[in-house]
Amino acid sequence: MVTTATLATFLVAAIASLFMAWAIGAGSSGSTPFAAAVGANAISVMRAGFVVGLLGFLGAVLQGANVTEAVGTELVANTTLTAPAVIVALLVAATLVALGVFAGYPIATAFTVTGAVVGAGLALGGDPAWAKYREIGALWVLTPFVGGGIAFSTAKFLRDERVPERLAVPFLAGLVGAIVVNINFAILPGPAGSGSITGTVVRLTVGVDPDPTVLLGIRLAATLVLSALVVVALAYEMADDEARGQQRFLLVLGALVAFSAGGSQVGLAIGPLVPLLGDFSVPLPAVLAGGGLGLLAGSWTGAPRMIKALAQDYSSLGPRRSIAAMIPSFAIAQTAVAFGIPVSFNEIIVSAIIGSGYAAVSEEGGGGVSAAKMGYTVLAWLGSLALAFGLSYGVFVLVDRLLLG
Structure with a gap:
């Protein structure tokens, strides 16, 4: 039986979660994509x-389940987060992110939330989930190299005078289209509860899943056909007006x-609530929708100011470097969504911009990206993780003692 005190505690946790969603929407996930x-x-x-804001909401509803469940249940072993632990973790993380938004300094949200949840969970008596930490750490460490490397290669490709842009850009659009048709959406049926566009095409054309080798061949053919349509459509557009294309x-x-930001970042806001949902029979899709609304509110109220600021930086990049930075950002975000790994959009975007920038520096010369600034940025990411962990651990221990006393 749910008591009034239990319900009140859950409501406080839900409010803290919405505050976190607003802060995320007003920060990197709301400002970076269209800058x-x-x-x-x-x-x-x-x-x-x-x-x-609208796209972030859709991403939260259609792709937010994996990261949400990972943040709520996989960051600490041998314990389940209680309502006080959830409240402490969310308030610590949301306060740090909000301070970053108001100060104009982007806080690495994934580092902050992960540190806060792990800190509260360990203070609660749980054990480190080393297997999950290795998975998360691998993505966090590889992101600068993979994202920056892909951005560098893409920028070099776009700058190659031997390949006309009216051909290069549609080719890249085809690669992006191939990714889009193979990612899972909650509204499409699939073996794991969600399905992809190519999987849906296979089921509509074949009816019953064939031999795995045949299935792979059909999905590959469907991917090639759908991505080819994207290439042709954009090539036709660029033939008419290259700049507009x-x-x-x-x-x-x-x-x-x-869309990808909504799918990955909503889990950082509402993931800690997952252990509490069973007591109130609240379905996860409803909570995802609530988190999506929080992201939407943050995007509508706080993102325009940061978009305007970031756009000044992007305007100096030019369209080719912007394209080179955005493609790996989308791909890495979708990888994180697929594997249920909390990821920082600040880390993804900064790495991609640096990679695309080095492509220009290698050809034109110049000072390039400041090594000192890169070092300070990495220290800030690690600092946000350590600060959130320490504050969350300490605050929960203090709150626990006060409650027991």
Whole structure:
């Protein structure tokens, strides 16, 4: 039986979760995706904030389950987060992120939330989930190298005078299309509860799942056909107006990154609530929708100011470097969603921008990216993880003693 005190505690935790969702929406997940398109004058600041909020909400509902469950149940072993632990973790993380938003300094949300949840969970008496930490650590460490490397290679490809942009950009759009048609969405049926566009095409054309080798062949064929359609459509657009084609591709990339941000970042806000849902029979999709609304509110109220600031940086990148930075950002975000790994959009975007920047530096010369600034940024990421862990651990121990006393 749910007591009034238990319900009140859950409501406090839910409010803290919504505050966290708002802070995330107002921060990197709400401002980064369309900054490149705004910088290229493809969309206005206010319209970008409006659209990114809607796309973040859709991403939260359609792709948010994996990261949400991982944050709520897989970061600490041999214990289940209690309502006080959830409240402490969310309030510590949300306060740090909100301070970053108001100060104009982007806090690494995934580092902050992960540190806060682990800190509260260990203070509660749980054990470290080393297997999950290795998985998370691998993605966090590889992101700068993989994301930066892909951005560097993409920027070099776009700058290659032997390959006309009217061919290079549609080719890259086809690669992005191949990823899109193979990622899972909650509204599509599939063996694990969600399915992809190519999986749906296979079921509609074949009816029953064939031999695995045949199934792989059919999915590959469907991927090639669907991505070819994307290539042809954008090539036709760029043949008519090359600049407009690039701008529209940037808009699509911004939309995909915004959608992916909703799918990954919502878990950071509402994941800690997952252990409490069973007591109130609240379905996860409803909580995902609530978290998506929090992201939407943050995007609409706080993101335009940061979009405007970031757009000034992106305008100096130019459309080619912006495209080169956005493609790996989308791919890495979707990888994190698929494996249920909390990931920082600040880390993804910064790494991709640095990678695309080095492509220009290697050809034109110049000072490039400041090594000192890169070092300070990495220290800030690690510092946010350590600070959130220490504060959450200490605050929960203090609260626990006060409650027991």
